[in-house]
Amino acid sequence: MMAVRAVNGCSIFCSASSAPPIRLFRCRFHRLRTLPPFHRRASFLPPVHRSELSSSSNHGGLRSFSVESIFAGVMEELEAFRKRKLVCSASKVALTSSGELVENKLQNRALEKGGLLEFKKDSDKVLLAVAQRPDGKKNWMVSDQNGVTSSIKPQQITFIVPGIENFDPKEISDFVRRAESNLDPTLLEFAWVELLEKNKSVTPEELAEMIFGSSEPLESYCAHLLLSKDETYFTVLETKGSCSVYGPRSTAQVEELMRRKLAREAAEKELEEFVELLRSAKQMPFDAKPRKASWITEEKTRVKVESLECYAIDACKSDEQKKMAGMILKAMGLTKTASSAVNLLIDIGYFPVHVNLDLLKLNVHTVHSDDIMSAAESFLSESIDLDEIDRKDLTHLKVYAIDVDEADELDDALSASRLQDGRIKVWIHVADPAKFVQPGTAVDREAMKRGTSIFLPTATYPMFPEKLAMEGMSLKQGELCNAVTVSVVLHSDGSIAEFSVDNSIIKPTYMLTYESASELIHLNLDEEKELKILSEAAALRLQWRRQQGAIDTATLETRIKVVNPEDPEPSINLYVEDQADPAMRLVSEMMILCGEVIAAFGSQNNIPLPYRGQPQSNIDVSAFSHLPEGPVRSSAIVRIMRGAEIDFRKPIRHGVLGLPGYVQFTSPIRRYMDLLAHYQVKAFLRGETLPFSAGQIEGIASIVNMNARIAKRLSNTSLRYWILEFIRRQPKEKKYRALVLRFIKDRIAALLLVEVGHQASAWVSVGTQVGDEVIVRVEESHPRDDFLSLKEAVGRVEYQESPDTEQHIQLG
Secondary structure, three states: OOEEEOOOEEEEEOOOOOOOOOOHHHHHHHHHOOHHHHHHHOOOOOOOOOOHHHHHHOOOHHHHHHHHHHHHHHHHHHHHHHHHHHOOOOOHHHEEOOEEEEEOOOOOOOOOOOOOOOOOOOOEEEEEEEEEEEEEEEEEEEOOOOOOOEOHHHHEEEEEEOOOOOOHHHHHHHHHHHHHHHHOOOHHHHHHHHHHHHHHOEEEHHHHHHHHHOOOHHHHHHHHHHHHHOOOOOOEEEEEEEEEEEOOOOOHHHHHHHHHHHHHHHHHHHHHHHHHHHHHHOOOEEEEEHOOOHHHOOOHHHHHHHHHHHOOOOOOOOOHHHHHHHHHHHHOOOOOOHHHHHHHHHOOOOOOOOOOOOHHHHOOOOOHHHHHHHHHHHHHHHOOOHHOOOOOOOOOOOOOEEEEEOOOOOEEEEEEEEEEOOOOOEEEEEOHHHHHHOOOHHHHHHHHOOEOEOOOOEEEOOOHHHHHHHHHHHOOOOOOEEEEEEEEEOOOOOOOOEEEEEEEEOOOHHHHEHHHHOOOOOOHOOHHHHHHHHHHHHHHHHHHHHHHOOOOOOOOOEEEEEEEEOOOOOEEEEEEEEEOHHHHHHHHHHHHHHHHHHHHHHOOOOOOEEEEEEOOOOOOOOOOOOOOOOOOHHHHHHOOOOOEHHHHHHHHOEEOOOOOOOOOOOOOOOOOHHHHHHHHHHHHHHHOOOOOOHHHHHHEEEEEEEEHHOOOOOOOOHHHHHHHHHHHHHOOOOOEEEEEEEEEEEEEEEEEEEOOEEEEEEOOOOOOOOEEEEEEEEEEEHHHHHEEEEOOOOOOEEEEEEEEEOOOEEEE
């Protein structure tokens, strides 16, 4: 079907499927310029075509020639008249950027009551309205196409439709509908060709005259819409109030804009296809959702989904990436927030339901590179023990390794005996990773960069490659293991009588969990007398440290192990450990003893080490004696403690531990600063030059401690998330015992939930004091938002065994 559009009284034929060739348009458009104004406005006259004129010349050529002559004569007269008028009005002529002289093109149209106007409602919305009455000196009250009456400023008006008086606001919608149905962007292209050739500018009314053959209100508004929405052919040259003059862009500009437009359209189509993929994946059941790998196989899909991931963790690398994520969220009907991006990525299967965002935000390296893995393998197969001839054979000792039941890295073990004079001798055996790794090697540098192993409820990310740490460095039951052993003889009051530090070889006898070790201590078996002696030594040491001003900060500590963390509802094993438990006390006291010995050894031999201290001159422990011993008192004391300090040349007092000096030494597989102390001590034992000066250790410590703080933060936030997830799954009617640690404001108290070892806050009733126990119920728990709401509960209290926490849970 052919569509006919009147252009200056003549016809431009457009196919419904494609625009006519530009050369045809230009021929016809040029023809229109030879017609007098009255002919161009005479709507009853038939269209004129060159073919018709040519055929008529064969049958009455004189008549055809006369018509052409008349038209030509009229046009010459009009042109002469126009030139004379231009000369007379030279003072009123404005110069546009195209170089064209335009007479009064920027005459701003005055707004009158009943006039139709277009105005900006906001930055993205434009409306038509009818002027009702002035509002003050400059503003106008208008009624828009939505039936809303409002006051607008003059600068909001973008166009005043010419030739309209007393327009009925009820007819605006019909006017808009007719205008929109009459918009044909191809007409703008034809006008651009003509105006570019003539290097002329145009107003909306002039464009309406050109392409519609009329500058009536509807046609003028259509022309305004075409020009104001156009991003390709025309640009605004000048604006005065609501009146604008447009000029044709250059051919090069139009070609570039067209190229960009095509690229934009292609990108929009690509985005639509991606959004359809997202919608499809959202609708799938969990088991059928595409895995993460499938989203990153194809480049264009990978780029988009990675923009969402970066947006989710606030790590966009560029404005373009951020813009892309925003467009995707908008297309999905979601708000442009990080949480929206997180939920979307979970919904499509790219993120697991319980994705650890902090792990992504902190850019933690969870795997070792192939080069590091290869170097670690070579250490296992080719390492030479530099201390082999100097190692003490301690395989005759009964050796206890006590740790949590799922521990992967076992780096310390204990032995004890009673000397003939009744004094106790203990041995603290520490794994010897420095047998495999030397300072400055690639594996050492990687361990220093990591700073520590990271232990999360869902996974462990070791400082060393797993095979090297577990198979080569860790202590193993029943096998010959290299170690660095600290042996100590205690006075009857628990102080150190003598000590030694040696490279050794041991054969661990037992691998015990804290629970099994506590049970053995409680049973007091004759065949496990060594364990009983260790327990006695721990008690002596605790008593002696307290006499030296040590502060007991034992509290409840939560440990969680999550099985199948990728599942939407993974299994959560939660353990609440009392640090005052006999086995935990035993291990803790022996580790502290080892640290005191290494500090003394370093001091005696002028060995630069990371000596840790913590001054506590400002704490009067007696001021907290009214509080119950345990978590409540510990919480109050910890809140006023000063920060730890480190000296790299000599020991400094550690007031909290009640020691003259202290060095962490017992976890060299999972803490780099412990490994660094091993490097220094072992070099001294071999009689070699120490690998690090005090200044070098200080520089290394600044890097390692920063990474260790990141690891600690990651562990804490992950633990908190899974505690809240554990609580969220509990029955709504479940009640918890809670200890009042302190009051935050009025009756809002900081509480310790005994069954889960977690601190939270809630309002408690009048009369409740610090140290009291209250019963609370969970109202809401939202792990992703880090939100827990508690409410004090009142009711009958019973005790019931909980299989989830292995604790007695108080229920009502």
